[in-house]
Amino acid sequence: MRKNPLAALAVFMLFASQATAQNLVENPSFEDPTVSMGSANDVWFRFGAGANGTSSESTVMPRTGSRHIALQLVGASQFAGVFQNLNTTINPGQIVNFSGWAKNATGAAFNATQEIKLEWQGTPNPPQNFLADLTLGSDYEMFSHTGVAPTGTTGLVVTYAIASGGPGQGDALVYLDDITVTIVPEPATVGLVGLGSLGLVAVARRRRK
Ligand SMILES: [Ca+2]
Secondary structure, rough: OOOHHHHHHHHHHHHHHHHHHOOOOOOOOOOOOOOOOOOOOOEEEEOEEEEEEEEEOOOOOOOOOOOOEEEEEEEOOOOOEEEEOOOOOOOOOEEEEEEEEEOOOOOOOOOEEEEEEEEEOOOOOOOOEEEEEOOOOOEEEEEEEEOOOOOOOOEEEEEEEEEEOOOOOOOOEEEEEEEEEEEOHHHHHHHHHHHHHHHHHHHHHHOOO
């Protein structure tokens, strides 16, 4: 082992990068039950406008596993979605990526807005990062939204919703699955991980000789 300090460093860095890239959401594929009441952390909370804006657990067409979320809007000015309050401390300056998979299941052109939000928690609440996307295909496609935690951030709620509040918007049916929320490594960390990986390659080459 003494011969390979670089290998040890590389392995450490690889583990460190994996720890950094850990998915921070619980129940990312919606395989476990979600809730529509209460305020527990680390649980998907379903919300909607009412009878014409609904958020439901579904088994109709999951992307992976056997379950997903179905969001349905009937008519204009409706909304439906899910959010999760991460039971994790988020510090100002940390870069967070929120991604997942969604599809337009109406069989017609997408006629609503995808709302992908990083709602930073703190006292008072820092401004949120809000991404509005007017397009969505009929096959599962990935959305991705990255933000930097503002001053005063201590935590994070991630929200995915659809809304029909825009001009001419109306009926929508969206399936949602496979959410990932990660802390993006800062450039300095990426550099170290890169160096570690190079070290591992160098050691592997040396061993092969
Ligand atoms: Ca699933």
